[in-house]
Each structure stands twice: as structure tokens, then as C-alpha cells.
Amino acid sequence: MKLEGQCLCGKVHVTIPKIAEEITVCHCHMCQKFFGGPFMSLAGVLPEKFTISGEEQIQRFMSSEWAERGSCKKCGSSLFYHSLADNEYYFPAGLFDELDQAKLTEEIFYDQKPAFFHYKEATEKLTEEDFLQKLFTDS
Template identity: 85%
Template sequence: MKVKGSCLCGAVKINIPQIAEEITVCHCHMCQKFFGGPFLSLAGVLPKDFSLRGEEQIQRFMSSEWAERGSCKTCGSSLFYHSLADDEYYFPAGLFDEIDQAKLVGEIFYDQKPAFFHYQEATEKLTEEAFLQKLFNDSE
């Protein structure tokens, strides 16, 4: 699937020529604060596989030892989660119009999910411990 997206004000534009039609949800407390709820993310993309316009409008924030998050300096839109362990970028599904056929495939930090919402799709569900173990074992 090819997708094009932007922040709310249009200062930052993202073009991904090819990406899996899959959505992952992160329930961690940091994502809940940064994205205002669960982070519905497109599959991870390496920097060589997407383009950004308006890079000067992006504010980067080191949210942990292993990741940074980006937002638009003008409108405040949350733009990405950047995993430093594998150099992949994860973009919020809401930035793109073309993803209505994507499938929800997994939920991470499931042990931090608020009790007041649920997804009906059957997904892989990883706790914080299981996800971090998988992340750091796979990146070695």
C-alpha cells in the first residue's frame, strides 16, 4: 500500500511508497500521553523507505533510552515514534487517508491498556516485559 500523510497544519508531509497494510496498537503510558490515547501505528519503516518534507518543523524528543518521538512545531501533531534499536519509524495511522483497508494485527504493552476500551479483532497481545524482551533479543 502507498500512503501520503501530513500533520494537522500541513507543515510536515510524509510519503511512504510501500508499507504493509497492518496496524499495531501500543498501550504504554508514554504513548497514551504523547498520542492522547493508544498509539495506532503503521508498520515500522526504515528512513530509506519514506520521505519527509518540512523536517525543519519537526521537534524531536528523547522519550527513553531506546526511542525518540516527533511532533510538529506549528500545530503540535504527533508525527512518529522512532525506535533507535532498529532505526525504524512508526507513524500514527491517523496521519494518512489511504489506510481504511488496513488490518489490526497486534497490541503491545497490553498490561498497561486502560480497562475502558477493547478491540474486537483477535490480535497478538504482548505485555511490556514480553515486548521489550522481543525487541532487544531481535535487535542483537
């Protein structure tokens, strides 16, 4: 599936030629602060597998030792989570209009999920410890 998306003001465009239609939800406290709620993202994408136009409009923030987050300097839209451990970029599902067939498959940092978030889909649920172990073991 090819996806094309953009930030709210249209200054930054993201094109992903091919990606699985799977959505991961991150419940970590940093994502809740950055996105204002859980982070619904596409699967990780390596830099050579997507293009971004409007790079000069991107503000990058090192949110931890292992990741940076990007947002648009003009409108403030959240653009990505960049995992430095595996060099993959995770894009918010909301940047793209063509995700009608997407399926929620995984929830990470499940132990930090606020009690009022509930999803009806059956998903794999990883705690912070499980997720970090998987991240640093697989990379």
C-alpha cells in the same frame, strides 16, 4: 500500498512508497500521554524507505533511552515514534487518509491497557516484558 500523509497544519508531509496495511496499537503509559490514548501505528519503516518534507518543522523528544518521538512545531501533531534499537519509524495511522483496508494485528504493552479500551479484532497481545524482550532480541 503507497501512503501520503501530513500533519494537521500541512507543514510536514510523509510519503511511504510501500507498506503493509497492518496496524499495531501501543498501550504504554508514554504513548497514552503523548497521543492522548493508545498509539495506532503503521508497521516500522526504515529511514531509507520513506521521505519527510518539512523536516525543519519537526520537534524531536527523547522519551526514553531507546526512542524519540516527533511532533510538528507549528500545530503539535504527533508525527512518529522512532525506535533507536532498530532505527525504525512508526507513524500514527491518523496521518494518512488511505487506510481503508488496514487491519489491526497487534497490541503491545497490553498489561498497561486501560480497562475501558476494547478492540473486537483478534490480535497478538504482548506485555511490556514480552515486547522489550522481542525488541532487544531481534535487533
